[in-house]
Every structure is written in C-alpha cells, then in structure tokens.
Amino acid sequence: MSDSAVSAAPLATIASLAQHEGQTVTLRGWLYNLRESGKLLFPIFRDGTGTIQGIVPKAAVPEEVFTTIKNLTQESSVVVTGKVRADKRAPSGFELDVENIEVIHRIPEETPFPISLKEHGVDFLMEHRHLWIRTPRQSAILRIRATIMRAAQEYFDTNGFIRTDPPILTPNACEGTSELFEMDYFDQEKAYLTQSGQLYIEATALALGKVYSFGPTFRAEKSKTRRHLTEFWMIEPEVAYLDLDGLMELAENFVSHIVKRVLEGHQADLKVLQRDVAKLEAIQAPFPKISYDEAHAMLEEAYKQGAIEHPHTYGDDFGSPDETYISSQFDRPVMVHRYPAAVKAFYMEPDPKDPTKALCLDVLAPEGYGEIIGGSQRVSSYELLKSRIEAHNLPLEAFQWYLDLRKYGSVPHSGYGMGIERVVAWVCGLDHVRETIPFARTLNRIYP
Numbered sequence: 001m002s003d004s005a006v007s008a009a010p011l012a013t014i015a016s017l018a019q020h021e022g023q024t025v026t027l028r029g030w031l032y033n034l035r036e037s038g039k040l041l042f043p044i045f046r047d048g049t050g051t052i053q054g055i056v057p058k059a060a061v062p063e064e065v066f067t068t069i070k071n072l073t074q075e076s077s078v079v080v081t082g083k084v085r086a087d088k089r090a091p092s093g094f095e096l097d098v099e100n101i102e103v104i105h106r107i108p109e110e111t112p113f114p115i116s117l118k119e120h121g122v123d124f125l126m127e128h129r130h131l132w133i134r135t136p137r138q139s140a141i142l143r144i145r146a147t148i149m150r151a152a153q154e155y156f157d158t159n160g161f162i163r164t165d166p167p168i169l170t171p172n173a174c175e176g177t178s179e180l181f182e183m184d185y186f187d188q189e190k191a192y193l194t195q196s197g198q199l200y201i202e203a204t205a206l207a208l209g210k211v212y213s214f215g216p217t218f219r220a221e222k223s224k225t226r227r228h229l230t231e232f233w234m235i236e237p238e239v240a241y242l243d244l245d246g247l248m249e250l251a252e253n254f255v256s257h258i259v260k261r262v263l264e265g266h267q268a269d270l271k272v273l274q275r276d277v278a279k280l281e282a283i284q285a286p287f288p289k290i291s292y293d294e295a296h297a298m299l300e301e302a303y304k305q306g307a308i309e310h311p312h313t314y315g316d317d318f319g320s321p322d323e324t325y326i327s328s329q330f331d332r333p334v335m336v337h338r339y340p341a342a343v344k345a346f347y348m349e350p351d352p353k354d355p356t357k358a359l360c361l362d363v364l365a366p367e368g369y370g371e372i373i374g375g376s377q378r379v380s381s382y383e384l385l386k387s388r389i390e391a392h393n394l395p396l397e398a399f400q401w402y403l404d405l406r407k408y409g410s411v412p413h414s415g416y417g418m419g420i421e422r423v424v425a426w427v428c429g430l431d432h433v434r435e436t437i438p439f440a441r442t443l444n445r446i447y448p
C-alpha cells in the first residue's frame, strides 16, 4: 500500500461518481459499515456527499489491503482508491472495486464509535448529536436543510427583494411577552433575544420596498412538542403596498420553489429518508385557501364523525391536533386566513369587512405537518396601532420608533415568517423538529 498509488488517482466525491464511471478515483472519507462474506469484504464508505459500497475480493487486492480493510472499525477515517462501476441495484447507482486504502485514523476496538448500527434511544442520540449527524439519514437531512435555506434566499434574491437583517438583541417583544429570553443589557434596561425580525423589516420595507430577513430567532417555549424549538431559523419577507391576497400569492410561489429545488437536487437523499416523492411533486401553486370560519366548520364535522378527539371552540386558535387534521385533508399546503383578531398579534390589520377578524394567514403543510408559515397585513393606522399596543399592555416607549412608521408615509404592507425547521421536517417526512437542525435547542436540551 503505497501513498503514491493512493494519491495518483483523481480525487472524487461520492455524489459526483456518475462523472467517473469506469475510472479509478480516490475518495476521502470514513468507514460507515463493513460486511464480510467468505473471501469478500463489503465496506461501505461515506464522505459527506453520500455513501458507496466497496467490493474487496481477497484474490484481487494485495494481502495487506485486504487485511487492513478487514480490521477497519466503524468511523475510522480512510482514503480509498478504486474503480467506479455502475450497478443498478446499489442505492447510489455505483459500487467501488477497491484497489488500495490508506488509514488516516483507526478507531481502536476498546473505544468504538458510540452510534452503532443498532437502534438507539432518542436521548442517547441527542446526547451524541455531534456524532449522530454522521449517519446517512442525518446527513441527508442536513444536506436538504442547506438546499431549503439556499432556495428560500434564492427566491427572494431573484425576485427583487433586498436582504436586511434585523438585530438579535432587542428592547421589545414581537410575538407576545410570555416566550421571551431576557438578559441584562449593561446597566440600562432589559434586552431580549429576538422572536422575529418583523418589526424591524417593516421599517426597512418602507425604506426599500421589498425586503427579507433571515436568521436565528428565539422563543422560551415551555412546552415539549415535536414542532417547537427554543432556537430556530426564520426567513421573513416584508413588502410595502402588498395586501393579504398578494401575500398569499407570494407564499405559495415561494413554497413551491423551495420544494422544486429539493426535488431537483436530492433524489438520493429523499431515497435514504424513504420519502414519498410523489407527495412532494404535488406541491405546486396555487394552494387551497380557506377562511378560519371554514376551517372551524371542517373541525366541527370531523368531531361529529369522531375523526378528532376534542371539539374546537369557535373563536379559539387551532391547537396542534386541529392543525394536523386540517392539513391532512389536503395534498398541498393549505392557507388558512382571517382568524379572530383576538387570538392573533397586536400588529395585524383588521378585515374592513369584519373587524373582529385579522387579515392574516397561516400556511399548514400537508400530511398533518401543521403550520410552516405565519403572516399578515399590518396595521397601517397610527391611532389603531397605538391603541393595540396599549390594549396588549406593551410598553409604549419601546414601540415609539415602530409607531413612527405609521406617522411618516404609512402604507398598507404585509409579510410572513417561515420557520426553516418546520419545512425541513415536512419535506424530509420527519416526526420531530429535533432532527432538522444540526444542534437542536429545546426546553430540556442545550448540550452538546
């Protein structure tokens, strides 16, 4: 096993092997698994772009290469040389006829890689998240996450939006005061970690027309659910002179674009995740749109027929089981609009046709995934906004600048926020958001 033999072949990645069919290439990665069958070894290598099975017949390689591979341990790092052979049965479409191997770091038997190929409990996996992310499923999710983030930005960047990122440290609440992470800000008043950049991008929208922000947001969620993180990434567009109908159109085109990009670039990853691709192919604008009243009527009917456990009370927000039921009735995301103003945020414009309703929208992902987007048209009247801030017992001083936006050239404007992790969970078909982000932060987890 000479170094030169290993490094002589051109470097390739597993994802790019289609371009190297019939060639001898070098892969740099790790051993994921090793099977043995008589005089044949079947090592599976991973390199971050995918996995590939190698074939090592005893008779075809130098004795030393065979023994080295036979003694490899899971997750030892290796540089492998081999010939790329197309094989329809292989998950990646290719196999590698291994010719040579260089071991970069061999993990000793006494300290095996903790995430073995058997089943592990969730707590154990989360405790070892820094290692768990190496497994094919978790890597596939993280690759898809990156594409979802890129596609989301791409949609706005190519449609005339200017990215304007708001501060993370803020003096006021955007989404209610009960879920704020609070901190001392030197010897001045309190500061809070942002719950949403919305209030700030309303200001930049009035400066630049069409804007968006993209960054981490924080909510001290005291509940343990499969949809809530305390730190999550939100992308938020905000547009001057846009009404609720325009906002719904923006949301459906945006979501369709993201799903399209995932389908274009991640067939192999979706296969690893055993995702039903046909369900994603159905995601095309326009999306169904129903009012809160219509959604409530659906729930009433569902309760009568025993399809949901608890009745929905008219006037209340929808709980998770309600959202799950509504969204499972559609093959595309459903847009629920015009909720009772009383259960929604202070900044939402009332519907002129029925001021008890807000001009707002929630987008519920299909297959029971629930809310992925929340947004609204914003109150544009100074007087109304001021009275809303007071009615919600929010400190007027902290919102003076926000009120200024209604004092100087106020216009109708609208925006929404989409949580990246909820979308990753839906697109990847996951049960829980904890797998959608490299290192999830939840009520009882802040390690590693």
Ligand code: 4AD
Binding pocket: 174, 175, 195, 196, 197, 198, 219, 221, 227, 228, 229, 230, 232, 234, 236, 237, 371, 372, 373, 374, 375, 376, 415, 416, 417, 418, 419, 420, 421, 422, 433
């Ligand atoms: O509906 P929300 O609370 O809306 C806002 O924050 C608005 N200010 C956004 C805007 O209009 N610019 O949150 C928006 C989205 C939700 O639909 C959901 O996808 C996600 O953010 N989200 C969470 N994701 C994970 N964990 C949590 N705790 C989340 N809370 C909200």
